[in-house]
Each structure stands twice: as C-alpha cells, then as structure tokens.
Amino acid sequence: MSVNVRIPTILRTYTGGAAEVPAEGANLAEVIESLEKSHPGIAARVLDDQGKLRRFVNVYVNDDDVRFEG
Template sequence: MSVTVRIPTILRTYTDGRSEVAAEGATLADVLADLERNHAGIGARVLDEEGKLRRFVNVYVNDDDVRFAEGLGTATPDGAGVSIIPAVAGG
C-alpha cells in the first residue's frame, strides 16, 4: 500500500528537506520500516530502542491517533496520509 507521510520540520534533514514523502506498507510498522530504508536515520527519531513509538512523537493515520488504534499495527490503506507530529511542551 502506498501512503503519503507528512514529515515535520525537525525531521526533514532525513528527507532532503521534503515535507512529504511516499512510503509503502500495509501497517504503520511497515511504513516506518520503508521510511528508514529510504531515509536512513529517521526511524531512530520516531522509534525508541525497543522499537516502540517514542513518547514525544504523535503519529496519525488519516485523522486517527495510532495510540488509540492499533499502534504500530494500525492499518495504512492505499492512499492514506500518515502524519508524524513531535509533541510540544512548555509553558
């Protein structure tokens, strides 16, 4: 399944400055693995040492927060949009 991944500014150094890239995969885990294959280094910024989503990174498939869906097992149907959004903290 081909999806469009929206890349936040902080991670665009891995995508040659592109704000959107195409990726393949039936699940979010597959899409992230494809991103890492094609944009080395991005995976470590999104996943922790145990291969789980980092706490400060929010990921959406279409408009659904994957933390309230199937996590890395969330389906990524053909044509879906995946958004990687770093959490913002402060006061």
C-alpha cells in the same frame, strides 16, 4: 500499500527538506521500515531502543490522532 507521510520540520533533514514523502506498508511498522530504507536515520528518531514509538511521537491516520501501543 502506498501511503504519503507528512514529515515534521524537525525530521526534514532526513528527507532532504521534503515535507511529505511516499512510503509502502500495510501497517505502521512496515511504513517506518520503508521510510528508513529511503531516508536512513529517521527510524531512530521515532522509535526507542525496543522498537516502540517514542512517547512524544504522534501518528495521524487520515487526520485522526491515533496512539499506537506495543
């Protein structure tokens, strides 16, 4: 599934300044993997050493704030 990901200003250095980029994936893990392939380094900024979302990362799906655990 193709999705559009809005990139916060602080992470736009990884996307060449783009505020929104396309990604592929059926779930959040796949979308982050897709982002990492297209924009190396971005995953390390949003995932911790165990591969979980860092506590300060907010994810919005269709403008709804969603917290992913585990």
